[in-house]
Amino acid sequence: MLLKLRIKNFALIEELELDFSNGFNVLTGETGAGKSILIDSVSFLVGEKFNKEIIRTGSDFAFVEGIFEIKNEKIISYLKENGIEVDDYLILAREINQSNKSISRVNGRTTSVSFIREISKYLIDIHGQHEHQSLLDDAKHIEILDSFCGEKLKSLKDNYKDKYEKIKSIEKDIERLNQDEQYRLRKIDLLKFQIQEIDDANLKLGEEEELTQRRDILKNAEKIYSCLNSAYKKIYDSEINESAFDSIGSAIVSMGQISEFDSKLDEIKKSTRGSLL
Structure with missing residues (x-):
C-alpha cells in the first residue's frame, strides 16, 4: 500500500x-x-x-x-x-x-x-x-486465483513446495554421484592406458642417461667431428715440422674439448695421454 x-x-x-x-x-x-x-x-x-x-x-x-x-x-x-x-x-x-x-x-x-x-x-x-496490467498478465492469473482460496490452499502449496524442493535436492545428489562414478571410470581407463603405454615403451634403467648422452653427441656433432679430424691429422697427417710429442699433445688437447660428450672419447684421450708417459 x-x-x-x-x-x-x-x-x-x-x-x-x-x-x-x-x-x-x-x-x-x-x-x-x-x-x-x-x-x-x-x-x-x-x-x-x-x-x-x-x-x-x-x-x-x-x-x-x-x-x-x-x-x-x-x-x-x-x-x-x-x-x-x-x-x-x-x-x-x-x-x-x-x-x-x-x-x-x-x-x-x-x-x-x-x-x-x-x-x-x-x-x-x-x-x-x-x-x-496485472489482469492481462498470464503469469499472474494463478496467483490471483489462489488468493481467493485462503490459508488452506497456501498451507497445501507450502507443503508441496517443501516436498518438491527435497525431491529436486535428491535428484541433484543422484546426478552428482553418477557424475562422480563416470569420472572414476574415466580416470581408471586413462590410468590403464598410461600403464599400457609405459609397458609398451619397454623402458630400462639408465635409458634416460643414455638418451641424454646421445642427444648431447648429436647436438655437438660438428664440434666432435672437427676435433677428431684435427687430432687425426696431428698424429697421422701432420705436415707441420713438429716433434711427435708436440703432435700427440695437440691431439690430446683436441680430444679434451669433446671428451665430456662420450665416455669412449674420454677413454681415447686417456690412452693417448698414456702414450706420452
Whole structure:
C-alpha cells in the first residue's frame, strides 16, 4: 500500500507531499487540475520511461519518492535475496536530471530501473484505458486465483513446495554421484592406458642417461667431428715440422674439448695421454 508520495519539480508541480490512509482514497478535480500529472509521477517512480521534458521549467532535476507498506512475503524475500534489508516499509525514489540521466533507489540503495520495475509489480498497479496490467498478465492469473482460496490452499502449496524442493535436492545428489562414478571410470581407463603405454615403451634403467648422452653427441656433432679430424691429422697427417710429442699433445688437447660428450672419447684421450708417459 502507498502511504506517502513526495514530488519535486515534476512537470507543473514545484513541491508536493500526499499522505494516503487505509481504505479508498479519491483525488478529484476539474480537467487540467493536474490529476494526470500525479499518475505520471507514480508511473515515473515505478520505472516507466520518461525523458528530461518532465522536469519543471527552470529546475535542474525532477524527483519522486514513495513510501510503501509491504506485507507480501514474496517481495520481502526477493529484496533480501538482492541484499536489501526491509521491515514493514519500503522507500522507492527516482530522480532525473537535465542530462537525461536517472537515478533509482530502494531503501537508500542505488539500483537499476529494471529492478524498480520488477518489485513494483508487487507494490502498485496503475489502471487506465486499456492498461489493466496485472489482469492481462498470464503469469499472474494463478496467483490471483489462489488468493481467493485462503490459508488452506497456501498451507497445501507450502507443503508441496517443501516436498518438491527435497525431491529436486535428491535428484541433484543422484546426478552428482553418477557424475562422480563416470569420472572414476574415466580416470581408471586413462590410468590403464598410461600403464599400457609405459609397458609398451619397454623402458630400462639408465635409458634416460643414455638418451641424454646421445642427444648431447648429436647436438655437438660438428664440434666432435672437427676435433677428431684435427687430432687425426696431428698424429697421422701432420705436415707441420713438429716433434711427435708436440703432435700427440695437440691431439690430446683436441680430444679434451669433446671428451665430456662420450665416455669412449674420454677413454681415447686417456690412452693417448698414456702414450706420452
